[in-house]
Amino acid sequence: MKRNAARPENAHQARVLRLLRGEGARSRADLGDIVQLSRSKMALELDRLAGSGLVELAGLAASRGGRRSAMVRIASHLRFVGIDIGATSIDVAVTNGQLEVLGSLSMPADVRDGPAAILDQALDLLGKLRADGGAGEIRGVGIGVPGPVSFRDGVSIVPPIMPGWDHFPIREALSQELGCPVLVDNDVNIMALGELHAGVARSVDDFFLVKIGTGIGCGIVVDGKIYRGVSGSAGDIGHIRVDDYGPTCACGNTGCLEAYFGGAALARDAVLTARSGRSPYLAEALSERGRLTGEDVAAAVAAGDAAAVQMIRDGGRRVGQVIAGLVSFINPGLVIVAGGVAGLGHTLLAEIRSVVYQRSPPLATGNMPIVLSELGGAAGVIGATRLISDYVFAAP
């Protein structure tokens, strides 16, 4: 057996690993109390975990009255890797076994360049991180991609903005290259896991995260776990109808949410607004660069440009209408707004809140916060390491 394929042998070992992942070093005695094993049985399980390179000793604990108990922690050379492929960027992070980020790198990239080029670039970033102090034994890789995924098969499925990726064996390719387990998920699901692990949803078991970027998608957490739906497409909310007579969407229908407020829609509306003469800020940006993006709109809003603010309020209202429906349906404990356009911040959030709190049932919204992502761009890579560590630290 390859050493870096080692996994817990039973539920006790899995429980110990997840505890140590969340809390750092603990004494053998504490672990025995929590997992409810005798000292001798716990010692045996820890010896086996140490033998497979998953945990290590870390000195002696303070005395609890008798012999001092040994401290145990996840092996310090153990590494997880999180990769977040966006439509226009790649983020890679290396963490230790406690999912503390040891290093991370980001670069612009066009997902339409196809899987070979994009995964090569991700591996380049990983190589740099490892050369730059991120050495250690990679025990697993989680990766998110901006489109529908068959989680079971580890491949993209008919991804609309990822030509060339359809049924590409992402999991197999990375797993062969790096010699460790790999899990592939939708980019929004790993962001939701990131917020669950280390962000604004740390104490929330039922919530959803709406990502507004190039596309619009949603990660759903039910009872502390990602809910993927029957065929893995849960959360695909970008094409929910807002209006019968809205703009035509790339999907062929009219009035989809994404056709109103995805990245492409925002860029289109920004150009129209610039040309209409209603926004001096956007007009200047357009004449300088010949094109506009969501970031330009964000900058215009920050500069107090009234027409840009109006664009964001209109878009926020549409997003709010869709979120209000989903809140009525699923009655979550929290709604998180994330993604590039979320950089538009409180102007956007205020509009979304106003619509949701007006339209959803009071019983559902009474104690339900609507907040911006806390981890921002880091949510994806942290969630990706959470995803793969849940798998690596699971009982067989």
Added chain:
Amino acid sequence: MKRNAARPENAHQARVLRLLRGEGARSRADLGDIVQLSRSKMALELDRLAGSGLVELAGLAASRGGRRSAMVRIASHLRFVGIDIGATSIDVAVTNGQLEVLGSLSMPADVRDGPAAILDQALDLLGKLRADGGAGEIRGVGIGVPGPVSFRDGVSIVPPIMPGWDHFPIREALSQELGCPVLVDNDVNIMALGELHAGVARSVDDFFLVKIGTGIGCGIVVDGKIYRGVSGSAGDIGHIRVDDYGPTCACGNTGCLEAYFGGAALARDAVLTARSGRSPYLAEALSERGRLTGEDVAAAVAAGDAAAVQMIRDGGRRVGQVIAGLVSFINPGLVIVAGGVAGLGHTLLAEIRSVVYQRSPPLATGNMPIVLSELGGAAGVIGATRLISDYVFAAP
């Protein structure tokens, strides 16, 4: 301890009871194999269950080679009661321990008469059923009501169409009257449970049921269990926005789904259609009775009245638009359409299907049927007995 409060003492006993509930009589040997207990241990657990009056012997099984094993079944005197309070009706059923309906009664009633009058009428129906061959020991009662419920507390919460019911202790009142455990849920949740137990969703773990009646609501099943949301309001879809400029709803907002196609909206539109001269059928019905209901529209559709068909198609389109959004969001394995208006049948269903299959992602709708309720009016009472039997047959 009161005898009819007896419950399983451990997970093995609970497993045995649920098996017997679903499959009728089984031999001791079979049960031991399935639950993975030795013959002697299984015999002990079954003796304890028999002692508490939960199971009984039912002759000897065919030989499996050695001594013939005793057959065991749920005690034949054991009864569950399901009560389904609608806006305009009360349904009561008595089942045996396998949830086979031994007798059921239904009567028209106005939920606005308040909890004292309505629960008295339900108890009257139950009394008639018990006098008429439904004797036996009631081990639990499940009841559904047409409004928001605090499942934990067993009370209605600010129910819009149930004046006088707010915070009325339904569970406590019935439990004291009948001396057995009682659980209270939303009427749509118990219908979904009914279809899960004995209807069209028998083999489906993830689905939702949309009830179109006086109001419009939705029961959500995730992983074989009702999903109630964080504050119990999940599935409250009647006020999801269809349009910004639609009719004003009783809730104060405009363009809610219910304002387009709930029972009241349908009656309102039927009168308008009758008066417009576009529907000879509805005009005649209106002049005869002075009022119209959803049933009149259904009859007009059955008689081939073009204006009535158009009403149902318009309404079906709105319902379909909302369902399409929910399908995109949660990616269920099945959607069930139920309730009084579902009596409109295939005209309505065809319109809903057309919208959902056009608007939801192909990945989500590929293998997803959209069907009418199989149990019809019986779904609620059967689901209510499933709800309470899940509780009574659960491990402590």
